[in-house]
Amino acid sequence: MFKKIAVAVSAWLMGVGLAQAAAAPDGGKLYAEHCAVCHGANGTGGIGVPLALPSFQGTISDDYIRKTIKYGRPGRVMPSYTYLKPAEIEALVHQVRSWNQTKPLIFSGQAIKANRAHGADLYAKECAACHGASGEGGKGTGVTFSRPRDLPIMAPALNNSGFLASAPDAMIKLTLMQGHEGTPMESYLKKGLSVRDIEDIVSFVRGFEQARLGRQMDKATGQRPVIVRDSPYDLDTTVKNVMAAVNNNNFFYGRVQPLEYGLTAPDKADPHQVIVY
Ligand code: HEC
Ligand code: HEC
Structure with a gap:
């Protein structure tokens, strides 16, 4: 957990x-x-x-x-x-x-209304191979050490709540129009899609938001299996409280480790993010 x-x-x-x-x-x-x-x-x-x-x-x-x-x-x-x-x-x-002179863009938050069904077809053909059939991203848990050698950069998850909450439709559209030169993400204008096609794909990608919410609902209880709570205590106290709560409910915890465990040298792992197993 x-x-x-x-x-x-x-x-x-x-x-x-x-x-x-x-x-x-x-x-x-x-x-x-x-x-x-x-x-x-x-x-x-x-x-x-x-x-x-x-x-x-x-x-x-x-x-x-x-x-x-x-x-x-x-x-x-x-x-x-x-x-x-x-x-x-x-x-x-x-x-x-600070690394280059690129001017930051400002996007409107307006939703792009387009042909989602057509977007789904195009997505399956053009995007699923890298970003996953349901937008789940490149294989593995985000990034794996066994990524294909010809794809040095992992395709991010597009059905991710953090991504969808951060990227307005207009930004996704521009990304598809221009691509990210220097990465496997190409320009779909250059690859022959029309702006209309691209807008259809954007509206399909935005649709991942509803699909996600649907999946997260536990049908039996109507509650989401992911529970997020703010704690009024400091991290150490909160972790101790979580462990106590687990014990008091006749579960048992295996260990507590930094989120970045195994991804970085032990003394470099961020102590503010931990997993209680
Ligand atoms: C050959 C593999 C490949 C294909 C095909 C591909 N992408 Fe990507 N895509 C990537 C990679 C790799 C990145 C990360 C690029 C970077 O680091 O700047 C990316 C980045 C993105 C991003 C920015 C998201 C983020 O979190 O950085 C969006 C949006 C996106 N792709 C959508 C699409 C859509 C929609 C399609 C189909 C029209 C598509 N991509 C096709 C590999 C691919
Ligand atoms: C443990 C590894 C890790 C750490 C630490 C980390 N990131 Fe990331 N970051 C990633 C990965 C992996 C992705 C791609 C998301 C995916 O795979 O779905 C990403 C995505 C991003 C993106 C979106 C990139 C895009 O192409 O759209 C930004 C911006 C970003 N990170 C900034 C930061 C900043 C700033 C920090 C420090 C405060 C940070 N990250 C710390 C692993 C990390």
Whole structure:
């Protein structure tokens, strides 16, 4: 079981006044501490997709980076950083943007209404091979060490709640029109699709949102199997409480380990994200 815990709530509330007095957070340091292990020291990629490519940065908004850091990609390798303060997330956005001169884009949040059924056909033909038949992403749990050698960059999950909450339709559309040069993600305008076709695919990808909610509902109880709770306690206390609650309900826990266990050197693993098995 993976328990996500937000302990930064009170700090956020006080943060406004204090932030001005304290020095601005150091984006470079925060990046080295939280992101470099997966995305590379200079954003060139590794376990995580490359972030520094102009072709990627030229299709996204700052808001996309901000929300991706905040929500992560639940169930994939990309963690959510709910405990970082807003000023720290801004510093990280700034750091990610510092690697090239690409101008951040701003997208409208408006939904693209198009032919979803046609989008489904096109998706099956053009996208499923890399992103999975249901948008589940490249094989493995986000990124595996056994990814195909001819595909050095893992195709992200498109049916992911973190992705769908971060990427507006207009951004997905631009990504399909331009592609990310330097990665396996090609321009579908260049590959011969029309803007109409691309909009049909976008509306199909957006449809993953409803499909997900449907799947998550446990038919017997009407409750979702994934439970998210904010804890008023610090992380250590919260983990102890979770362990006690498990014991008190006649289950047993196997171990507690950092989320990044096995992905990074033990002393580099982020102590703020843990899994209670
Ligand atoms: C040959 C494999 C391949 C095919 C085919 C492909 N993609 Fe991708 N796609 C990728 C990879 C790899 C990335 C990550 C690129 C990066 O790191 O910038 C990506 C990135 C994306 C992104 C950005 C999402 C994110 O989290 O970075 C979207 C949206 C996307 N693809 C949608 C599609 C759709 C829709 C199709 C079909 C029209 C498609 N892709 C076809 C491999 C592919
Ligand atoms: C444990 C590894 C890991 C860490 C740590 C990590 N990421 Fe990621 N990140 C990933 C992976 C893997 C993906 C692709 C998502 C997928 O596979 O579905 C990703 C995706 C992203 C994306 C979306 C990229 C795209 O092409 O759309 C952004 C932006 C991002 N990460 C930023 C960050 C930042 C900033 C940090 C530090 C605060 C961070 N990540 C920490 C593994 C990681």
